Amino acid sequence: MNATVKTDPTAELRNRHRWRPVEALPWLTAFAAFALLPDYAALGTQIIIMIIFALSMDLILGYAGVVSLGHAAYFGAGAYATGMLSALLGWNEPLTGLLAGGLAGGALGLLSGLVLLRYHGLTLLMLTLAFAILLQEAANTAAPVTGGFDGLQGISIDPIFGLFENDLWGHHYYWYSLSILFLVFLVARRIVHSPFGRSLVGVRENVRRMNAIGTPVFGRLVAVYTISAAMAGIAGGLFAQSNAYVTLDVLDFARSGTVLIVLVLGGTGRLYGAFLGGAVYMVLEDELARISPEFWEIGVGLVLIAVVLFFRGGLLGASDALMRLIRGRSPR
Amino acid sequence: MSAALQLTGLDKHFGALHVTRGVDLTLEAGARHALIGPNGAGKTTLVNLVTGMLTPDAGKVSLNGRDITGLGQAERVRAGIARTFQINQLFRGLSALENVVLALSEREGIARQIWQPAGTNSAILDEAMAILSSLGVGADAGKTISGLPYGRQRLIEIAITLALKPRVLLLDEPAAGVPSVESDVILDVIAGLPSDIAILIIEHDMDVVFRFASRISVLVDGGVLTEGTPDEIARDPEVRAVYLGEESHG
Amino acid sequence: MEALISILFDGLAYAMLLFIISVGLSVTMGLMGFVNLAHGAFAMVGGYVLVTLMTGYGLPFVAALVIAPVIVGIGSIPFERFLYAPLYKAGELDQVLLSIGLVFVTIGVVTFIYGPAPPAIPMPEFLTGQVNLGFREVPTYRFFIILIGCVMMAILWFAFERTLLGAKIRAAVDNRRMAQSVGIDVDRLFVLVFAIGSGLAALGGGLAIEIVGMSPTFAIQYLVFFLIVVAVGGLGSMGGAFVAAIVLGVLDTAGKYLWPDGGAFFIYAATVAILLYRPAGLFGRAS
Numbered sequence: 001m002n003a004t005v006k007t008d009p010t011a012e013l014r015n016r017h018r019w020r021p022v023e024a025l026p027w028l029t030a031f032a033a034f035a036l037l038p039d040y041a042a043l044g045t046q047i048i049i050m051i052i053f054a055l056s057m058d059l060i061l062g063y064a065g066v067v068s069l070g071h072a073a074y075f076g077a078g079a080y081a082t083g084m085l086s087a088l089l090g091w092n093e094p095l096t097g098l099l100a101g102g103l104a105g106g107a108l109g110l111l112s113g114l115v116l117l118r119y120h121g122l123t124l125l126m127l128t129l130a131f132a133i134l135l136q137e138a139a140n141t142a143a144p145v146t147g148g149f150d151g152l153q154g155i156s157i158d159p160i161f162g163l164f165e166n167d168l169w170g171h172h173y174y175w176y177s178l179s180i181l182f183l184v185f186l187v188a189r190r191i192v193h194s195p196f197g198r199s200l201v202g203v204r205e206n207v208r209r210m211n212a213i214g215t216p217v218f219g220r221l222v223a224v225y226t227i228s229a230a231m232a233g234i235a236g237g238l239f240a241q242s243n244a245y246v247t248l249d250v251l252d253f254a255r256s257g258t259v260l261i262v263l264v265l266g267g268t269g270r271l272y273g274a275f276l277g278g279a280v281y282m283v284l285e286d287e288l289a290r291i292s293p294e295f296w297e298i299g300v301g302l303v304l305i306a307v308v309l310f311f312r313g314g315l316l317g318a319s320d321a322l323m324r325l326i327r328g329r330s331p332r
Numbered sequence: 333m334s335a336a337l338q339l340t341g342l343d344k345h346f347g348a349l350h351v352t353r354g355v356d357l358t359l360e361a362g363a364r365h366a367l368i369g370p371n372g373a374g375k376t377t378l379v380n381l382v383t384g385m386l387t388p389d390a391g392k393v394s395l396n397g398r399d400i401t402g403l404g405q406a407e408r409v410r411a412g413i414a415r416t417f418q419i420n421q422l423f424r425g426l427s428a429l430e431n432v433v434l435a436l437s438e439r440e441g442i443a444r445q446i447w448q449p450a451g452t453n454s455a456i457l458d459e460a461m462a463i464l465s466s467l468g469v470g471a472d473a474g475k476t477i478s479g480l481p482y483g484r485q486r487l488i489e490i491a492i493t494l495a496l497k498p499r500v501l502l503l504d505e506p507a508a509g510v511p512s513v514e515s516d517v518i519l520d521v522i523a524g525l526p527s528d529i530a531i532l533i534i535e536h537d538m539d540v541v542f543r544f545a546s547r548i549s550v551l552v553d554g555g556v557l558t559e560g561t562p563d564e565i566a567r568d569p570e571v572r573a574v575y576l577g578e579e580s581h582g
Numbered sequence: 583m584e585a586l587i588s589i590l591f592d593g594l595a596y597a598m599l600l601f602i603i604s605v606g607l608s609v610t611m612g613l614m615g616f617v618n619l620a621h622g623a624f625a626m627v628g629g630y631v632l633v634t635l636m637t638g639y640g641l642p643f644v645a646a647l648v649i650a651p652v653i654v655g656i657g658s659i660p661f662e663r664f665l666y667a668p669l670y671k672a673g674e675l676d677q678v679l680l681s682i683g684l685v686f687v688t689i690g691v692v693t694f695i696y697g698p699a700p701p702a703i704p705m706p707e708f709l710t711g712q713v714n715l716g717f718r719e720v721p722t723y724r725f726f727i728i729l730i731g732c733v734m735m736a737i738l739w740f741a742f743e744r745t746l747l748g749a750k751i752r753a754a755v756d757n758r759r760m761a762q763s764v765g766i767d768v769d770r771l772f773v774l775v776f777a778i779g780s781g782l783a784a785l786g787g788g789l790a791i792e793i794v795g796m797s798p799t800f801a802i803q804y805l806v807f808f809l810i811v812v813a814v815g816g817l818g819s820m821g822g823a824f825v826a827a828i829v830l831g832v833l834d835t836a837g838k839y840l841w842p843d844g845g846a847f848f849i850y851a852a853t854v855a856i857l858l859y860r861p862a863g864l865f866g867r868a869s
Contacts, residue, residue, distance in 0.1 A: 009429055009474035010457040017449035067675045115858065121674060122617060123861040126813040127854060133806065134850040141847060195437045195453070196446040202434045205423040212383070212421065213435040213496060214409030215443065223446075253806070257682060264679055294690040301686030308680045309668060 017193035026275045030178055034171075042170035042242075047282045048177040049238050054263045054274035055188050056231035061260070062269035063192055064224050065204030066117070069125055069256055070132030071232060073112070074105040076251035078233025080139065080146055081105075083240040087154040088145065094160050098180070098237040105233015106226050113225035117218060129253065136251035151247035155240060166242065173242050180238060184231055188271060191227065200224055201269075261300065264307060267316030276315050334397030336361045336530035337413075337500045342381055342391035344554075351377050352388070353555035359500060359530040366541045367534045369551035370574060375534045376418060378551065379502050383415050384408045396499065409438075414498035416489045418505050418534075422477045428488045429473040432460040435495040463491050467521050483514025487521060494525075501525070503533040507540060519543070542566070550574070587718070589836050595724035597831025598731025599793060603786030603804075604811040605738065605823045606779020612755045612818020612866075614772055616666060617674050619681035621783055622808055623688040623801040628654045628784020629791050630692055633701045643706045650788050655781025662776045667769075685801050693798040700795045727789055734782070735824055742820060751775060755818040756867075807834075810853045816866025825864060 033044060053075055060066040081104030085091045116127050139146045146152055159165035164172035191197045202210045203217055210217055240246045249255065258281075266277020289296040311318050337359040344352040351374045359365055367375050380386040382393055384405040393401045395411050403411065423431050436456045437443040451457075464470045467487050472480055477488065486506060493501055506522060507515040519540060525531060535541050541548060541562070548565045550557040552574055558565070565571055607621040628650050635646040665684065669676050709726055712719040742748035754761040754768045762768050790796060794804075811830055815822030830849060837848045856864065 007474075009427075009470075010461060012427075012474060013429060013433065013457060014451040014454075017451050061675070067673075067678065069678070119857075119861050122611070122813060122817070123857055125617065125674060125678070126809060127857055129806065129809070130850045130853045130857070134847065134854060137847040137850060190447055190449070193449045193451070194446050195443045195448075195450045198430070198450050199434060199437065199443045201426070202423055205425055206421055208417075209421040209423065209492075210434075211385075211405045212409065212415060212417075213492065214406045214438045216406050253802075260679070261682070264675075294694045296690075297686045297693070298690030301683040301688075301690065304679055304683030304686065305665065308676050308683065309665070 023272075026272065027182070029279075034174060038169070038171065041174040043282070043286055045170055045173050045177045045238075045242050047279055048174075048181050049235050049242065050259070050262060050282055051274050051278035052177075052181050052184050052235040052238065053232055053259050054266070054278050055184060055271065056228045056235065057259050057263050058268060058271055058274050059188060059191070059200075059224055059228040059231070061263060062271075062273065063197060063204065064200040064221060066221065066225065067125060068128040069253070069260070070128035070130075071228075071259060072251050072253070072255035073128075073132040073135045074109050074229035074232035075236040075239070075255060075259075076132075076135065076139070077108045077229075078102060078105040078236030079240040079246045079250040080152065080236075081233070082237035083152045083155050083246040084145065086156060086240075087147075087152050092156055092158040094157050094176075094241055097157065097241065098234060101237020101240070102230045102234040105236065106230030108233075109229020110222065110226040113222045113229070117221045117225060129256075132251055132253065132256055136248055139248055139251060146248075147246070149248060151245055152240075153245065155244045155246070157241045157244065166244070170242075177238055177242065180234065184234060185271070188231070191224075192271060196220070196223070204269075261304060263314075265303065265314050267314030270316050273314055273316050280315065334394070335359060336363065336396060337382070337532070338392075338394040338397075339378075339382065340392040340394070342378070342393070343389050344377065344381060344386060345389055351554050352381060353553070354391070355551075355554075355556055357532075357549055357556070357559075359532060361499070361530055362527050363530040363532075364544055364546045365530070365532050366545035366548045367532060367551055368536070368538075368541055368548060369557075373551040374554040375551055376504055377554075379415060379504055379532075379534065382502060383413055409496060409498075412497075412499035413502070414493035414496045414500070415502035416486075416493055416504055416506060418508060420482070420485050420489050422485060422489060422492070424478045425476065427474050427476055428464060428469060428480070428484075428491075429457075429460055431477065431488055432463055432491050432495050433457065435492045436460055439496050460495065463495055464488070467491050467494075468517065481514065483510045483518065486510055486514075486518055490518070490521060498529060501529050501531045503531065505534050505536065507535075507537065585839070589839050590832060591720055591724060591728075593832030593835035594828065595727045595793065595831075596835055597828040598727050599786055599790055600807055600811050600831050601731055601824055601827035602734055602789065603783045604808045604815075604827060605734075605820055606775075606782045607808055608812045608815060608823040609751070609755070609818055609820065610772070610776050610779050611812060612816075613751065613758075613768075613775055614670055615817075616670060617677040617681065618666070619678060619805060619809075620684040620688070620801075621681075621779075622803075622805040623685045624654055624658060624780040625783040625787035625790070625804075625808075626692065626796065626798070626800040627657075627688060627787070628781075629787035629796040629800065630696055630701070631784065632788035632791065633696070633703055633796070636703050637701075643703070643709070647785065647788050651781035651784040654784035655777040658780035659773060659777050662773055666776075685805075689798045689801055696798070698798055700797045701791070703791055705792060723792055727793065730785075730789065734785075735820070738820055747774075807849075810849065812863075814853055814856050814863055816863030818867075819863070819865035822863055822865030 034041065057071055060068065078101030082097045082101035085097050085100050091097060112131060116124060116131065119127055140148050157166060160172065160176055164176065166173050199215060199220060203220060207217060236250060239250065262277040262281045263274055265281055266275065267273030285296065288299065307314055313320065335358045339355055339357040342352050342355040355378060369375055377386065381388050384403060392399060395413060400408055400411055423434065433456055436459055440456065442453060461470065461473060464473050467490060469484055469487050469491065472484055477485055490506065503522065507518050510518060523544060533544065545562060547559065548562055549559045550565065550571050557570060557574065558568055603625045607618060610616065610618060631653055632646045632650040635641045635650060636643065665680060669680055709723050711722055713722040713725055742752065750766050750771060754766055754771055758768055807830065811823055811826045815826030833852060834849050837846060
């Protein structure tokens with residue numbers, strides 16, 4: 001680094017939000033994947049849904065530092081809202097149905113967040129876990145409305161814009177979900193680069209200092225939690241629409257755990273970790289779990305342990321370190 | 333003309349432990365007031381009561397005549413109180429610049445903005461640079477806190493409080509833990525702080541206290557033993573007795 | 583009335599099981615603040631080790647019930663030293679993820695070795711059937727479990743409250759830094775507590791085989807209940823774990839008998855209610 005060249009230290013902060021060429025990569029990959037493997041479009045849609053879900057998790061976990069073991073509660077709320085709108089009320093328009101899913105997730109997020117976010121540590125962990133299970137039990141008990149253990153049947157979604165129905169190959173829904181992902185991502189990206197988003201990082205890094213600079217921490221957390229829950233609800237709504245079927249699994253602890261694993265695997269606090277983790281996890285699961293479920297389970301466990309102990313930044317962090325190594329600087 | 337900060341009869345118990353006993357203290361605008369006392373006297377507890385981290389069992393805290401005893405921490409900061417911590421409380425993974433920017437964003441009320449990118453707030457970035465430069469750490473602006481020497485971190489801690497444009501500034505042992513080669517810089521900075529801010533400084537180092545303070549309160553066992561000018565305190569036999577055998581810590 | 587006593591009895595047996603498994607988790611979490619979601623896995627491994635001891639080595643039930651916990655307790659030490667210890671200062675997320683990872687590996691390995699079907703063990707004669715308590719006849723095995731649970735509680739209480747070691751543990755749970763500064767070797771204490779806790783979990787796992795059944799999913803299936811017992815009882819409180827286990831065990835059993843469709847709801851609702859009102863648990867200390 002040439003010591004006599006004056007670099008503006010504010011430059012990094014001024015330009016952080018600008019789009020970089022490499023950010024086109026996920027979308028190019030999505031296009032290429034469809035072009036090369038059109039038969040996997042249905043899997044692609046589910047991957048996209050997982051990415052949206054993981055993005056919502058990144059907002060609260062990666063940026064605000066809130067650890068939740070029950071985020072599936074909002075995914076499930078969205079799935080059931082969208083599903084019941086169609087199955088029970090005959091409202092089959094996809095875009096408004098999806099919006100309803102987002103609203104359901106967001107509303108539940110706001111109400112529960114006002115209560116839950118007063119706690120932290122183990123208590124918060126337990127409360128988020130218990131809340132999601134409670135919701136699952138409630139959905140089970142409300143079988144006449146939710147379909148209970150057998151699941152919600154009779155979901156029939158109209159073609160999008162009256163033209164694109166959920167065909168057998170899942171092609172239309174691939175592009176539909178990808179568009180939704182793009183919109184959700186744009187919103188998430190704006191949020192994390194805004195002063196609000198940066199203040200969340202502050203809360204995560206040192207909440208004591210945030211209090212000491214006058215931040216209304218609770219209000220910020222409730223706000224991001226609500227937004228995150230709405231996004232999770234949208235992911236759930238897409239799930240209901242693409243599968244035309246909703247079971248109690250959408251509220252499962254396994255689902256909450258999986259999105260956590262996916263995000264950590266990809267790398268938290270980067271937004272793109274959701275993309276990488278979601279794609280890698282679901283592709284590997286699709287391939288490996290089929291061959292041997294036990295070894296898939298052992299593999300996931302070992303990878304998790306390795307990430308926690310050695311690769312704190314997940315796949316993104318590891319690739320960053322690799323890039324630094326290649327460029328000749330020592331990894332920090 | 334009301335005092336910048338007025339503590340009246342502040343009282344606090346932790347269970348059976350009486351940690352703050354009816355403390356009275358007044359800071360005029362521009363005050364340079366030191367709070368001294370043996371370890372465990374309750375100095376940091378008092379600061380926590382003033383900033384709202386702790387709620388008093390009895391007593392009143394007033395800022396420019398306004399009773400703020402019922403306000404929470406964040407509200408008190410917005411009303412004009414800022415503090416540094418005995419052990420640095422910074423955002424260690426962020427750059428020095430961003431540490432100050434976060435404080436400025438809160439002060440300016442733009443931290444609630446959810447759509448505009450933070451990088452477009454040019455005025456805030458410029459002001460943050462200016463504050464860091466005024467404390468002599470402008471060159472560290474782009475560096476991550478965890479990579480900086482402790483003394484510079486301490487200066488950034490002070491920079492954050494200045495960013496809040498406080499009326500009252502509470503410095504909790506600002507030179508603590510800093511090697512003596514760096515502590516001079518800190519002390520110069522403190523001496524050069526704006527003269528309209530009322531400053532209360534907790535210190536153990538008597539050289540610093542006598543150099544900096546125009547008034548001193550001595551806190552012992554949670555209560556104010558005595559208060560006066562540096563000369564009065566230096567000559568007070570009771571104070572001497574409390575500190576007998578205790579050399580000043582550097 | 584008959585049904586009520588049955589429910590109470592079954593509930594108490596289930597409660598003792600929960601207590602025996604969860605008490606180790608409560609003390610280790612209270613001592614080191616480590617969120618260990620793999621505790622259920624130690625219980626599960628204990629159950630399977632017992633199965634192997636009995637079916638592979640022909641040991642009688644009671645003997646295996648003594649040996650399996652020792653094996654698991656000692657076997658848990660390398661995990662504590664190499665996987666857990668590096669994370670004591672880390673945040674909850676890392677601890678949660680590490681322990682979940684460990685659970686997955688354990689489930690996968692157990693499924694691979696033993697298969698997914700619940701294993702069966704030959705129960706000794708004297709533990710089958712009913713035993714006459716004078717005023718009533720009760721199932722012998724459940725009575726056995728309740729006895730063991732109470733005996734364990736008594737032993738643990740005595741060790742905790744009346745021995746020097748117990749005092750050290752209580753001191754370290756109360757204020758770790760203070761304990762260290764008066765010379766208590768907290769790290770070594772923790773290894774001991776961890777091993778004993780894991781051993782107890784294994785004991786519970788062995789006992790659980792004939793009551794709730796054992797399978798590779800045991801580790802996750804019942805994890806929620808162990809966590810509830812710990813969180814509701816209060817970290818580091820043995821008495822709290824005991825009370826919480828009884829409340830949870832009886833409520834859950836009653837719920838399943840009286841309201842098969844929605845009985846489980848009560849447990850979670852009760853948990854949320856208790857934690858909202860007392861975040862540190864019934865007997866925990868608010869930090």
